[in-house]
Each structure stands twice: as structure tokens, then as C-alpha cells.
Amino acid sequence: SSKRKITVAYGDGIGPEIMKATLNILEAAGAQIETDVIEIGEQVYLKGISSGMEPSAFESLKETKIFLKAPITTPQGGGFKSLNVTTRTSFGLFANVRPCKAYSPYIKTHYPKTDLVIIRENEEDLYSGIEHRQTQEVVQSLKLISRPGSEKIIRYAFEYAKKYGRKKVTCMTKDNIMKLADGLFHKTFNEVAKEYPDIETDHKIIDIGSALIAERPEMFDVIVTLNLYGDIISDIAAQVTGSVGLGGSANVGEEVAMFEAIHGSAPDIAGKDMANPSGLLNGAIMMLVHIGQPDVAEKIANAWMRTLEDGIHTGDIYQEGLSSKKAGTQEFAQA
Amino acid sequence: SSKRKITVAYGDGIGPEIMKATLNILEAAGAQIETDVIEIGEQVYLKGISSGMEPSAFESLKETKIFLKAPITTPQGGGFKSLNVTTRTSFGLFANVRPCKAYSPYIKTHYPKTDLVIIRENEEDLYSGIEHRQTQEVVQSLKLISRPGSEKIIRYAFEYAKKYGRKKVTCMTKDNIMKLADGLFHKTFNEVAKEYPDIETDHKIIDIGSALIAERPEMFDVIVTLNLYGDIISDIAAQVTGSVGLGGSANVGEEVAMFEAIHGSAPDIAGKDMANPSGLLNGAIMMLVHIGQPDVAEKIANAWMRTLEDGIHTGDIYQEGLSSKKAGTQEFAQA
Ligand SMILES: CC(C)[C@H](C(=O)O)[C@@H](O)C(=O)O
Numbered sequence: 225s226s227k228r229k230i231t232v233a234y235g236d237g238i239g240p241e242i243m244k245a246t247l248n249i250l251e252a253a254g255a256q257i258e259t260d261v262i263e264i265g266e267q268v269y270l271k272g273i274s275s276g277m278e279p280s281a282f283e284s285l286k287e288t289k290i291f292l293k294a295p296i297t298t299p300q301g302g303g304f305k306s307l308n309v310t311t312r313t314s315f316g317l318f319a320n321v322r323p324c325k326a327y328s329p330y331i332k333t334h335y336p337k338t339d340l341v342i343i344r345e346n347e348e349d350l351y352s353g354i355e356h357r358q359t360q361e362v363v364q365s366l367k368l369i370s371r372p373g374s375e376k377i378i379r380y381a382f383e384y385a386k387k388y389g390r391k392k393v394t395c396m397t398k399d400n401i402m403k404l405a406d407g408l409f410h411k412t413f414n415e416v417a418k419e420y421p422d423i424e425t426d427h428k429i430i431d432i433g434s435a436l437i438a439e440r441p442e443m444f445d446v447i448v449t450l451n452l453y454g455d456i457i458s459d460i461a462a463q464v465t466g467s468v469g470l471g472g473s474a475n476v477g478e479e480v481a482m483f484e485a486i487h488g489s490a491p492d493i494a495g496k497d498m499a500n501p502s503g504l505l506n507g508a509i510m511m512l513v514h515i516g517q518p519d520v521a522e523k524i525a526n527a528w529m530r531t532l533e534d535g536i537h538t539g540d541i542y543q544e545g546l547s548s549k550k551a552g553t554q555e556f557a558q559a
Numbered sequence: 560s561s562k563r564k565i566t567v568a569y570g571d572g573i574g575p576e577i578m579k580a581t582l583n584i585l586e587a588a589g590a591q592i593e594t595d596v597i598e599i600g601e602q603v604y605l606k607g608i609s610s611g612m613e614p615s616a617f618e619s620l621k622e623t624k625i626f627l628k629a630p631i632t633t634p635q636g637g638g639f640k641s642l643n644v645t646t647r648t649s650f651g652l653f654a655n656v657r658p659c660k661a662y663s664p665y666i667k668t669h670y671p672k673t674d675l676v677i678i679r680e681n682e683e684d685l686y687s688g689i690e691h692r693q694t695q696e697v698v699q700s701l702k703l704i705s706r707p708g709s710e711k712i713i714r715y716a717f718e719y720a721k722k723y724g725r726k727k728v729t730c731m732t733k734d735n736i737m738k739l740a741d742g743l744f745h746k747t748f749n750e751v752a753k754e755y756p757d758i759e760t761d762h763k764i765i766d767i768g769s770a771l772i773a774e775r776p777e778m779f780d781v782i783v784t785l786n787l788y789g790d791i792i793s794d795i796a797a798q799v800t801g802s803v804g805l806g807g808s809a810n811v812g813e814e815v816a817m818f819e820a821i822h823g824s825a826p827d828i829a830g831k832d833m834a835n836p837s838g839l840l841n842g843a844i845m846m847l848v849h850i851g852q853p854d855v856a857e858k859i860a861n862a863w864m865r866t867l868e869d870g871i872h873t874g875d876i877y878q879e880g881l882s883s884k885k886a887g888t889q890e891f892a893q894a
């Protein structure tokens with residue numbers, strides 16, 4: 225068939241509801257996809273599989289190379305590895321792409337002109353998980369930064385800016401303290417930047433950079449940064465534009481790519497048809513562009529915007545006066 | 560004499576102006592202090608002293624144990640060690656105390672009820688500066704967390720809360736990734752918390768914690784966290800409450816303590832009598848409490864609030880309608 229096969233996981237908590245809503249929308253819009261459903265998350269962890277993913281799930285991903293993933297719940301207690309981190313490192317998903325846009329007035333924000341993309345290095349840094357307890361009293365963790373890793377993500381950021389007509393790339397590091405590690409990233413940034421003379425560049429120390437994202441997010445365009453800083457600033461950017469429940473994210477490697485919502489599995493509202501499917505939907509839109517179905521992606525993005533404009537809002541973004549209707553998950557998807 | 564001897568450094572950029580203003584205010588309010596002036600910063604670095612501080616400066620500090628420090632400029636180029644970090648580690652200044660309060664309407668903010676204190680571990684973490692380039696292409700930095708170091712800062716935070724009648728202490732870590740290092744800090748927090756049953760406790764993962772400081776700072780009271788996270792969140796908190804130009808900070812050890820403004824040396828406006836002396840003044844107020852002159856501290860704090868209320872504002876916080884007068888540095892200090 226001409227349909228693109230993708231791996232799909234319904235996840236935990238609100239995962240199943242928002243995945244169902246998302247897949248319904250994709251089908252209605254004419255996306256040419258065929259799904260291979262795998263089980264991941266809580267149930268798999270509790271079977272004693274520390275990665276939260278069975279071998280068959282890895283097989284599916286190796287075949288389809290595309291993963292649409294709903295949020296999962298990691299059980300309490302030790303011994304469970306982060307499924308996100310496992311997927312990122314097992315498949316070399318080196319780039320975490322997190323667009324963050326304000327949708328004022330439908331989503332309340334003090335910063336209505338925000339339209340930035342955080343491109344976060346996704347494999348190195350303190351996420352290597354190399355730690356040891358040298359004595360009962362002293363623990364050491366290793367932060368690893370390599371030139372190839374830095375170069376790859378920085379080049380990805382500049383190529384992204386070029387492809388999507390963005391004007392500026394800002395690098396954030398703490399190289400006044402980590403002169404070697406963060407210094408290597410910053411230096412590599414300066415070198416790669418020379419190959420893109422049409423794109424403006426900037427650098428901010430991560431402390432003041434984070435503060436500016438919190439209070440002047442409109443000044444940023446594309447941001448490229450290390451893994452841990454990227455983790456922090458993407459949550460800040462989503463929070464101040466009100467898009468924590470709306471943001472999608474792509475984890476991209478040379479071969480495999482994973483698409484998801486930036487929010488978690490929200491077990492407290494699971495099964496109540498209350499969840500907003502927009503985050504996963506926006507992840508799916510990025511996926512459609514990635515697999516060469518940009519027309520379908522655009523159609524869905526327009527329909528989504530139109531639904532917001534029509535005032536059909538899930539409870540999390542409902543605003544007296546601006547919303548015409550408080551809709552459930554499936555009803556919002558229908559609209 | 561009954562005067563307390565303190566070490567004072569005028570620093571670089573706007574440093575000399577705001578130090579002069581601050582010392583004038585302290586004198587006028589009847590602070591019982593005597594100053595021992597040392598030279599630090601740019602000129603000292605350029606003499607080839609990589610710490611930015613001459614041996615005589617260390618001697619002065621060893622004697623007085625109290626350091627009131629204006630911002631400095633670190634020259635461009637390599638080989639210069641951070642003077643802040645040197646002072647912190649040389650004198651064991653393990654606690655960095657950064658109050659952050661909104662002064663609405665005089666200082667514009669979306670979060671007028673913010674009144675939090677960040678207590679940042681000040682010696683360990685990636686600030687140890689242990690880094691090596693293993694190959695041309697790979698760099699490693701060491702993050703060091705110890706139980707005694709964690710316990711000391713966490714206990715300091717709870718004692719601080721108790722002393723100043725604060726109700727809640729929130730711990731922030733990334734222990735879903737750094738299970739050993741950040742896990743040790745979090746575990747120590749839970750243990751120490753048991754000794755303070757009257758104080759409410761909470762924990763946030765640093766990504767969402769930073770996002771909440773950016774967008775809901777009013778929910779926090781005392782926050783205790785690792786060095787690098789504390790660096791980031793204190794800039795965010797200051798930025799969103801508009802207090803980057805106003806915040807003072809204390810670096811406290813068993814014997815020595817250093818007091819400063821949280822902002823930098825702003826060379827662009829140096830020597831123009833434009834700078835706002837409030838940050839250093841607020842640092843000096845913390846110093847007066849520390850050396851047992853709380854009455855003088857309160858007198859100055861009240862006078863400062865009154866000056867803001869009277870609409871006498873430096874250019875950085877001037878607001879048409881709310882301000883009666885745009886004042887220079889010395890004129891503001893006079894008021
Ligand atoms: C769940 C956690 C491991 C993950 C991360 O830190 O990368 C999450 O915070 C994210 O941002 O995707």
C-alpha cells in the first residue's frame with residue numbers, strides 16, 4: 225500500500241484518550257498512515273522490564289522508524305529507567321525540537337507575540353546517567369560534551385532556521401563556569417555559525433537566558449542548547465505562553481524519529497474525557513511534515529486553529545466570554 | 560572602638576558610585592562600621608592575578624570576616640577565575656541567600672504578591688570546576704554532591720524559615736535523571752525535614768519548578784536547591800518580579816560572609832550617576848542584620864521603601880505617572 229507504517233503507543237493515564245482523538249483527526253484529514261500498536265509504560269515496567277519497552281516494541285520501531293507516542297506513567301520506586309531517555313539514546317535521537325508559540329487570546333499569556341523553537345541536544349550532558357557513589361557521603365555525576373555531538377545539534381539548528389525562514393539562532397551555555405564543556409559547545413557554535421552568514425546569532429549565559437525566556441520570550445527565534453538547559457528552558461517557555469497542554473515535540477535522529485506531547489500522563493483526569501488532545505496532535509502534525517505529508521499537516525493545523533477561534537475549548541483552556549463551548553476530548557477532536 | 564570593621568571593595572563599572580551611595584546611607588543611619596577598603600576585579604586581573612584578588616585582600620577578609628562587595632568586571636579572554644567562585648570556596652561560603660520580593664506598583668510585575676527566598680548551595684555541584692578534555696573531541700565535567708554539603712544547606716534553609724517565620728520549604732532537584740547525585744540531595748531533604756514538623760515541605764523537579772517560578776512565583780516561600788539550579792532560578796525570580804536591579808544577596812559561611820548586589824557592573828552606564836544603588840543597599844541591609852545591627856537595617860529598609868513610595872526613582876524604574884522625580888544615584892541615596 226501507499227500508506228506509511230508508523231509505530232503507535234497509547235501510553236498511560238490520559239494517553240489512550242488523546243491518542244484516539246489524534247488518530248481520528250489524522251484519519252479524517254486523509255493522512256496516509258497505517259499503525260503498528262505497541263505497549264509501553266506502566267504495565268511493561270511492572271512486568272519487570274526496566275526500560276518500560278518490550279523487545280518487540282524495539283523491533284517495530286526499527287522497522288517503521290516513526291514513533292507516535294502518548295505520555296506514560298513511570299511507577300513509583302527505584303529501578304525504572306526513563307523510557308524517554310532509553311528511546312533517545314537507543315535510536316540516536318540527537319535533536320529534541322520544541323516549538324513554542326502563543327495563541328492569544330485563546331490561550332492566556334502576557335507574551336502574545338512569542339514564536340520560538342528550542343532545539344535541545346538530546347543524548348549527552350548529564351543525561352548519560354554516569355554516576356557513582358564514591359563513599360557513603362560523596363556522589364559524582366559525569367557531564368559529557370563532545371565536539372561531534374555539539375556540531376550535529378548546532379548544524380541541525382542552523383539548517384532548521386534556514387528551512388523554515390527563521391532569522392536568528394541563540395546559543396545558551398554556562399561557559400563562564402564550565403569553560404571546557406560548555407566552552408566546547410559555545411566554540412563549536414561560533415564555528416558552525418560562520419557557514420550561515422545570513423542567519424543572525426547570539427549567545428546568552430543560561431542564568432540570564434532562562435530569565436529572559438521567562439520574561440521576554442518574544443525576543444527569541446531559534447535557541448540551541450545543551451540537554452539539561454534545554455529541558456529547563458522548554459518548560460519555562462511552554463509555561464509562560466500557556467502552552468504546556470498544547471505543545472508537541474519531536475525527537476529526531478538520523479533514521480528514527482519520535483513525536484509526542486510535552487505534557488505528562490495526568491492520571492488524575494484520566495478516563496474522564498476531559499484531557500486536551502492538542503499537545504499530541506501538534507506532535508502528530510510535526511510527524512506528518514517529517515514523513516512527507518505536509519498538506520495533511522497544514523489542513524489539520526488550520527482546522528485546529530479554527531476550532532480554537534470558534535471558541536470550542538477543552539476545560540483547561542476554557543475562558544468565560546471567549547469560549548462558546550466547553551468540550552470534552554472527543555467532542556473537541558470532532559470539531 | 561565599638562565599630563565593627565568590615566572589608567569593602569568598590570569594584571568596577573557602576574561599582575564605585577553605588578558603593579559610595581550605599582556607604583553614605585549606612586553612615587547617615589548610624590551604622591557602627593569601620594571600612595577596610597581593598598582593590599579587586601579588573602585592575603587586579605590585569606596585573607596577572609588570576610583570582611582577581613590580591614593576597615592582602617584575603618588577609619583583610621580573614622581579619623574582618625565581613626565583605627561588602629560591589630560588582631566587578633572580568634576582562635575578556637581566558638585564564639581568569641571567577642572572583643565570586645574563588646571567594647565562595649576559599650572561605651567556605653556554603654549558603655547563597657537570595658530574597659526576591661515584588662514592590663508593586665513601584666516596580667512593574669505581573670506577580671505583585673511574590674515574596675520568596677532562594678537558598679542556594681554555593682560550593683559543590685558543577686561549580687567545583689573539575690573538567691578535563693579526554694580527547695580533542697570529548698570533554699567531561701564532574702558534578703559533585705556530598706551528604707554533609709547537602710545537609711548543611713538544607714538545615715540552613717529550615718533554620719532560616721524558622722527564624723523568619725516562613726511557612727514552607729520547597730526542594731528542587733532533577734532526581735528522575737540524576738538518581739544518585741540529586742537523589743542524595745532530595746533524600747537528605749526528606750530526612751532533615753522530619754526535624755521541622757511545623758514547616759510545610761514540597762519538592763519539584765527542576766524543569767517544572769523553574770517554569771512555576773517564571774509564571775507562579777507567588778506560590779513559593781523558601782526554596783532550597785543545588786548550586787547550578789539555584790543560579791538559574793534566582794535570575795528567573797529576579798527578572799519576573801522586576802528586581803534584577805534591586806536584589807541583594809548574602810554568601811554565608813561558618814565564619815566569613817559576603818554581601819553584594821545580584822546585578823553586574825554595567826560598564827555602559829558607569830560614571831554617569833544613573834545607576835540604581837538599591838541592589839547593593841539591600842545587600843548591605845542583610846549585612847547589618849548579620850553583624851547584629853538589625854535596628855539600623857530596619858531604619859534603612861523603611862527609608863528605602865518610603866523613597867520608592869514618594870516616587871523618587873532612578874531611571875531604570877522610572878514610570879510616567881507613578882514617579883514624581885527621576886533621580887540620579889547620589890540624589891536617590893540622599894532621599
Ligand atoms: C521525563 C524526563 C526524563 C524528561 C527529560 O528530562 O528529558 C522530560 O522532562 C522531558 O523534558 O522530556
Ligand SMILES: CC(C)[C@H](C(=O)O)[C@@H](O)C(=O)O
Binds near residue numbers: 401431644
Ligand atoms: C558570575 C557567575 C560565576 C555567578 C554564578 O554563576 O554563580 C553569577 O551568575 C551568580 O549568580 O552569582
